[in-house]
Amino acid sequence: MFYQMKKILMESIPILTILMIIEIFGGQVLNSQLERFVVFPILLMFIPVINGVCGNIGSILGARVSSGLHVGYITPDFRGKELRENVIGVLILALLTFLFLGCLVYVISTSFKLVFIMMGAGLLLTFGMICLCIPTAMISFSKGIDPDNVVIPILTTGADVLGILCLLLMIKLVGI
């Protein structure tokens, strides 16, 4: 049999424990700092959306790259057409999704500043997801760890933590 419960547990428990601790403390920082930074309540609504959408995009990429590594059409050397196509694919996906969400934000708020913040933070975070996904997948696969067990957990937790940073950065840049 290809999958063994013991191997899945041995690979998942350490990483999930670390991510749990990051998430507990990340949650604390978020709660204590957020209200100081965020003046407009609508910006608070951006957080779950940006984190969620980018976490989703990251997990699609993670799942696809993991499958590619398992089957062998993606090799753990950061090269190849398949890998490039997957990265371009998620970039297009992110662009379309945040374009749509940007329009939605404009309809709700009629403020281009908010649209820029939403789209900028989302695309920045997508870029972060790609930079986090590919090395994690390649390294874990090279070390004999199933990338399916580690890549998506790291990406979704990463999206939660980095998403707030991207949003705060865009708020600073756009100046609201």
Next chain:
Amino acid sequence: MSIKNLVRQSFPLLIILGIAEMLTGGILSNMATMFKDTPGLIVIVPAIIDLRGNINAALGSRLGSAAHLGLIGVKKVFNNETKENVKASVFLSVGTALLLGFLGWLTSIALGYNANALILITVTLIAGTLAGLILAVATVGIVVVSFKRGLDPDNVTGPFLATFGDIVTVICLFGTVILIGGV
């Protein structure tokens, strides 16, 4: 071809789930009063939501790889490979729920909340196990549906579980807190 399929299969899902994500945020803010009544709960909420999504999105990702490897397919979904994967996922849900309850209690004490260890661990254990079971079954369901519709499971399980996982976990947490509060 690969890019086209990826965008076509995932884009509608991302939009729908993005909107669902806003609604979950709404439910969560309604739960805020409940957080105040149960000290320490606020500490574990982000982590328990994240974990449930992580564990089951990883399950979905493994089943996606299994599909690409030809280990599971349209006519052989409920075989030993799937069972082993689901078992591992449920084990992880229960184990991490216990650990999270304990870590959450330690953190609450460190932060000076007047948290009750027994209540926190019971809440995470019941809510975590319940949500874990529902989501593990849902994962296999999504894989079956994507097979039937000719979709690549890798394009749909991740987004679906991350978002659906949030909603299910929030509801389970909500239910458990009401249940415990009534005792």
